[in-house]
Amino acid sequence: MNELTVQEKFLSGETKSFILVTALLGAVVVMLSLMPEGSFIHLPVYVVNLLGKYVTYAILALSVDLVWGYLGILTLGHCVFFALGGYVMGMYLTRSIGAQGVYGDPLLPDFMVFLNWHELPWYWQGLQYFPLAALLIICVPALLAYVFGRLAFFSRVSGVYLSIITQALTYAMMLAFFLNELGFGGNNGLTDFKTLLGFSLQTDGMRILLFALSVVTLCLCYLLCRSVVVSKLGRLCIAVRDAENRVRFIGYRVENIKLLIFVLSAVIAGIAGALYVPQVGIINPSEFSPVNSIEIIVCVALGGRGRLYGAVIGAFLVHIAKTMFTNLMPEFWLFALGALFVLVTLFLKDGVAGLLCVHLKTGSTETLTDKA
Amino acid sequence: MISLEKQVAQASLKLKNLAQKSHLAHKHRQQPPARLKKQDIVLYVENLTVSFDGFKALNDLTFYLNSGELRCFIGPNGAGKSTMMDVLTGKTKVDSGSAWFVPDPGDPNPSHMLNLLEMDEVSIANAGIGRKFQKPSVFETLSVAQNLELALSMNRSVFKTYRSRLNGEQQDFMMATLEKIRLSSLANALAASLSHGQKQWLEIGMLLMQKPSLIMLDEPVAGMTPEEIEMTIALLHELKGQHTIMVVEHDMDFIRAIANQVVVLNQGTVLAEGNMDSIQSDPRVIKAYLGEGL
Numbered sequence: 001m002n003e004l005t006v007q008e009k010f011l012s013g014e015t016k017s018f019i020l021v022t023a024l025l026g027a028v029v030v031m032l033s034l035m036p037e038g039s040f041i042h043l044p045v046y047v048v049n050l051l052g053k054y055v056t057y058a059i060l061a062l063s064v065d066l067v068w069g070y071l072g073i074l075t076l077g078h079c080v081f082f083a084l085g086g087y088v089m090g091m092y093l094t095r096s097i098g099a100q101g102v103y104g105d106p107l108l109p110d111f112m113v114f115l116n117w118h119e120l121p122w123y124w125q126g127l128q129y130f131p132l133a134a135l136l137i138i139c140v141p142a143l144l145a146y147v148f149g150r151l152a153f154f155s156r157v158s159g160v161y162l163s164i165i166t167q168a169l170t171y172a173m174m175l176a177f178f179l180n181e182l183g184f185g186g187n188n189g190l191t192d193f194k195t196l197l198g199f200s201l202q203t204d205g206m207r208i209l210l211f212a213l214s215v216v217t218l219c220l221c222y223l224l225c226r227s228v229v230v231s232k233l234g235r236l237c238i239a240v241r242d243a244e245n246r247v248r249f250i251g252y253r254v255e256n257i258k259l260l261i262f263v264l265s266a267v268i269a270g271i272a273g274a275l276y277v278p279q280v281g282i283i284n285p286s287e288f289s290p291v292n293s294i295e296i297i298v299c300v301a302l303g304g305r306g307r308l309y310g311a312v313i314g315a316f317l318v319h320i321a322k323t324m325f326t327n328l329m330p331e332f333w334l335f336a337l338g339a340l341f342v343l344v345t346l347f348l349k350d351g352v353a354g355l356l357c358v359h360l361k362t363g364s365t366e367t368l369t370d371k372a
Numbered sequence: 373m374i375s376l377e378k379q380v381a382q383a384s385l386k387l388k389n390l391a392q393k394s395h396l397a398h399k400h401r402q403q404p405p406a407r408l409k410k411q412d413i414v415l416y417v418e419n420l421t422v423s424f425d426g427f428k429a430l431n432d433l434t435f436y437l438n439s440g441e442l443r444c445f446i447g448p449n450g451a452g453k454s455t456m457m458d459v460l461t462g463k464t465k466v467d468s469g470s471a472w473f474v475p476d477p478g479d480p481n482p483s484h485m486l487n488l489l490e491m492d493e494v495s496i497a498n499a500g501i502g503r504k505f506q507k508p509s510v511f512e513t514l515s516v517a518q519n520l521e522l523a524l525s526m527n528r529s530v531f532k533t534y535r536s537r538l539n540g541e542q543q544d545f546m547m548a549t550l551e552k553i554r555l556s557s558l559a560n561a562l563a564a565s566l567s568h569g570q571k572q573w574l575e576i577g578m579l580l581m582q583k584p585s586l587i588m589l590d591e592p593v594a595g596m597t598p599e600e601i602e603m604t605i606a607l608l609h610e611l612k613g614q615h616t617i618m619v620v621e622h623d624m625d626f627i628r629a630i631a632n633q634v635v636v637l638n639q640g641t642v643l644a645e646g647n648m649d650s651i652q653s654d655p656r657v658i659k660a661y662l663g664e665g666l
Contacts, residue, residue, distance in 0.1 A: 004546065004559055006521045006538060232533040235518050239511040246509045249461065250523045250582060251497035256530040 008230045015226050018309045019219055026215035033208055045204045052211035052279045054319045059218050059272035061299045061315035062308060063265040066225050068297070069305030070234060071261050072241030074163045076293050077170035078269055081141035083287035085270025087177075088140055090190035090283035091124060092133035093201075097194050110192070111185045121183045130197060137274040138267050145266030149259040156255075158244070167290050174288035189284025196278050207279070214275045218312070221268050225308055228264070237261060238306075291334070295322070298341045304351025313352050412439040414477050414586060414616050415460075416485075420469035422455055422640075429455040431640035433469070437586070439477035442608065442617040444627045446651075447637035448660055453620040454506060456637070457588050461503045462493040475500050475585065477616075498528060502584035506591045508571035512564035516555050516574055519563050520546050523578035546581070552610065553577035554603060569600035576607065587611070589619045593626050605629045636660070 029051060032043035064078050099106040103113040107120055126132050148169060152162055180186035193201055200206060228234050236257050239247050247254050277283045286292075295318060303314020318340070325333040344351065350358075415437035422430040430452045437443055445453050458464035460471055471488040473496075486499050497503075511519050524542060538546070550556045553573040558566065563574060572592060579587055592608075593601045601623070608630045611617060621627055627634060628648050636644040636651055638660040644651055651657055 004517045004538075004543060006515075006517050228534065232521065232536045233530065235514060235522060236530075236533055238513055239522055242511045242513055243509045245493075246505075246511070247522075248493040249497050249503055249505075250578060251494055251525075252522075252528050253494050253530065260530050 007232075010227060010230050012230075014309060015223075018222060018312075022215060022219055022222075022312075026212060030208055030212055033204075045207050048211050049207050049279055050323065052207070052214050053276060054316055055211065055214040055218050056272045056276040056279070057296070057299070057319050058312040058315040059214070059221050059275070060269050061296055061303070061311035062218070062221055062225055063268035063272070064296050065300050065305055065308055065311035066228070066268070067262060067265045068300060069307065069311070070229055070237040070241065071258060073158075073258065073262070074160075074297070075166045076163045076290065076297065077166035077168075078265070078296060079290075079293040080166075080170040080173050080288055081145060081266040081269035082273035082276070082292075083170075083173070083177075083283070083285075084141045084144060085137045085273030086277040086283040086287055087184060087190070087273075088127075088133055088136045088270075089274035089277040090193075091127045091184075092130060093193035093196060093278060094190045095124070095128040096196070097192065100194050101192070109185070109190070111180075111188065111190075112183070115180060117183075124183070137270050141266040141270030141273075142263050145263045146259065149262045153255040153258045153262075167293070170288050170293055171290055174285045174290075177285035177288060185284070187285060189282055189286075191282040191284075193278065193281055201278055201281065210275070210279050214279070217271060217275060221271070222308060222312070224268070228261070229308065233257070233260075295337060298337055298344070300351075301341060301344050302348070302351055304353030304355075304357075307351075307353045307357075310351050310353030317352065412477055413437065414439045414474045416470070416472040417456075417460070418470045420456070420459060420471065421467045422452075422459060422464060423467055428640050430459065430466070430469075433637075433641055435635060435642060435645075437616055437618065439474075439585075439616055440613050441633060442612050442619065442631060444619045444621060444631035444634045445637055446621065446624075446627060446634060447643070450639075451637040452640040453637055454590060455640070457503060457590055457618070457620065460488055460496075461501060461588065462488065462491055462496045465489075473499065473501065473586070477585065494528075497582070497584075500583075500585040501588065502579040502582045502586070503588040504572075504575045504579055504590060504592060506594065508568065508575050510563040510566075510571050510574050510578070513562065515560050515562055516550070516566070517546065517559040519574055520549060520577055520581050523581040525581065525583045549577050549580050552580065552607065569596040569604075572596065572600075573604070573607070576604075580611075584615065586616045587618070589617065589621075591621055592619065593621065593623050601626055 029043060029048060032041055033045060033048045035042040060078065060082050063081075064075060067073050067075050067078070094109045097109070101110045101113075103110055105113050108117060109124075112120070127136070148166075152165055157165060176182055177184050177189075178187050184190065195201060196206070229237070236247065236252060240254055240257055244254055247257075273283075273287070296315070299314035299318045300311045301314070302317055303312065304310030318337075321336070321340075322333060325336055348355065413436050417436070418434050420430045420433040421428065429450075433452065433456060445456070447453055455464060459466055466489055469489075473486045473488050475484065475486060488496060488501075491499070511522070514522070521538065524538075524546070526536070526542075547556070550559055553576060555566075555570060555574060555577065558570070563571065566574060572595075576589070576592065593604050596604065605626065608617070608619075612630075619627070619630070632647060634646065634648055634651050635642055636654075636657050643660055644654045644657050646654075
């Protein structure tokens with residue numbers, strides 16, 4: 001009799017290679033950037049910074065893959081959680097500026113002085129403490145995801161309607177954050193950050209450190225997601241994706257499954273946003289823009305969904321392409337993005353990771369490819 | 373055997389009369405039905421009416437199901453067979469009527485009975501009613517064993533599933549179920565790669581993993597080859613007695629092979645009830661089925 005293999009191994013070959021490759025590439029980048037400046041293998045720090053930004057997008061893509069690839073919810077507004085995590089980090093960094101701002105007010109951020117505000121709003125209180133900021137980076141996206149999920153999943157909104165609502169959510173948040181009255185800096189957002197935990201953000205060392213931190217976070221988030229998808233919970237997600245009603249009839253509360261995964265994914269997205277902000281040095285409402293969320297969806301589709309590492313590969317490919325396009329012909333980027341999405345859905349259903357898989361295992365995954 | 377069948381038939385006839393007499397009194401009853409004469413009834417369905425845009429899919433449907441029996445429901449298209457199962461599994465809401473379920477046939481306390489009309493799909497499933505759908509619906513991108521694992525009866529809390537692992541006993545149970553549904557050799561194959569008949573079996577296997585006391589099978593042999601039907605008949609004979617089973621089916625030979633008690637539905641209500649021979653010679657049934665080759 002065959003042996004029953006219900007649960008995949010947590011540290012599968014793919015997982016091990018992913019962690020190994022990511023750690024190795026991260027280490028190489030750090031080492032190259034530490035080479036003496038004149039040396040021809042020296043990596044300029046701005047490239048490290050750029051790569052660090054990509055890594056945070058990769059973490060975001062990972063969180064989208066969890067929701068879209070495994071649970072089958074096409075979320076077109078996941079950047080809302082990314083941006084919220086970013087805003088909390090931005091608030092912490094703004095508070096850290098202290099009296100070093102343009103107006104030199106020890107308490108109020110510059111934009112509040114500019115708006116003639118005299119008091120710090122209540123939601124800015126205490127954010128000068130990093131532990132509270134760190135807690136909020138997790139809690140704020142989680143809370144929004146919980147409230148949203150509670151409303152959407154429990155009234156059994158699904159499919160395309162849910163996608164539209166997620167998009168409306170991020171759009172509404174963008175409009176709200178544009179308002180000066182809300183107290184988040186209006187359309188300029190929060191910027192001119194000086195220090196993080198007392199260390200200057202402008203030094204090369206800090207930039208390299210932030211990059212390394214992002215890579216480590218990517219690996220940890222990957223392992224977390226992996227532990228979810230190999231568990232029975234992960235198989236339930238796939239079951240919900242395949243036949244939601246059937247899952248109800250074998251006695252599971254589908255809404256709870258969706259809610260849990262959605263909140264988890266929002267937390268990961270929030271952490272990604274919090275790592276993103278100190279590296280780019282600004283957070284403004286355009287991070288809520290629906291286009292950003294769609295970009296991440298394209299990343300996951302291109303990389304291959306339902307594979308975790310596919311999302312990471314996709315995030316790098318799309319954002320490298322974006323950087324190149326916006327340098328050469330910025331007005332064409334959105335067309336290229338759209339074309340990429342169409343081409344991937346038509347010709348590359350399993351994405352780049354699917355291609356890799358087929359090449360590595362020479363056909364053993366073909367049945368999977370056909371059915372997916 | 374025959375005398376037993378007769379007894380059952382008589383008993384259910386008596387019950388039917390009893391129900392008809394108390395029909396009006398029970399129209400809007402929220403209390404569980406007082407125990408009727410028969411002690412081992414597990415499902416009380418009384419005066420169910422469902423209408424879709426004025427069309428009565430169920431019209432005053434009443435029947436009772438005994439513990440451990442296998443009851444077949446036949447009837448022309450649109451007779452309300454699937455609607456009946458939809459109502460009893462929480463998928464469709466009713467206009468009026470009542471449906472009470474006894475989760476544990478050994479427990480005579482009426483206050484432990486469950487009002488199915490007030491429960492949703494999930495709580496009904498967890499109360500011990502399993503259903504196989506007309507169209508086989510298995511989780512195609514999971515393996516056969518994984519499909520069974522998800523259906524395995526255990527704590528359904530979402531947090532628990534993150535840490536849950538199969539223990540030895542559960543593995544043995546799964547092996548035994550795989551054996552029963554003849555899919556042992558395909559345990560690690562993707563459900564998508566199964567034949568139509570095998571998917572039907574897998575779905576029955578998933579039902580068994582839930583350890584339900586009441587099983588509802590909606591057209592279990594639709595689209596099966598004659599050999600597969602033979603094996604399904606054998607499987608149902610194995611299950612008889614361990615579970616209470618309701619079967620909706622069109623295939624007359626199949627019903628003849630498994631059922632001792634057949635209910636004919638027509639226009640949402642019970643047209644006739646009895647064994648296969650008396651049903652087939654009933655002029656009302658013949659009229660309802662005219663042209664459908666009974």
